[in-house]
Amino acid sequence: MANIIDTAVNAGSFNTLVAAIKAANLVDTLKGAGPFTVFAPTDEAFAKLPEGTVDALLKDIPKLTKILTYHVVSGKVLSGDVVKLKSATTVEGSDVKIDASNGSVKINDSKVVTPDVTADNGVIHIIDTVLLPA
DSSP: OOOHHHHHHHHSSOHHHHHHHHHTTOHHHHHSSOOEEEEEEOHHHHHTSOTTHHHHHHHOHHHHHHHHHTTEEESOOOHHHHTTOSEEEOTTSSEEEEEOTTSSOEETTEEEEEEEEEETTEEEEEESSOOOOO
8 A cells, every 4th residue: 555645646636735735845744654534635626716726825835734734634534433523633733523414424514525545654535625724
């Protein structure tokens, strides 16, 4: 298997996320021992942000880092565990809301489209919307 970063790169649908992780100097962290749970927005999710948002974030590394770490939870939390939770504390420090009441899992307003993409150092849950901390 591969670590979270290599798994995301190999998937081919996380180019924006990987570029942002590189810009924020989080590659070594997410290649580290972990384990980590990453709610990973696809390139399509980033494309839903208002025009210019991604470029602006790539120039504001503290804000970019805050947003990226808001997508990461410490530990390996598989979907079977996620559905039992109402919230989870992110590496950024604030909580994301979890709602599994309607047959699908939502993280805040984002839907998990593919759960449990396993990596050596954790798990990726693919989401359809970028999570933004309050």
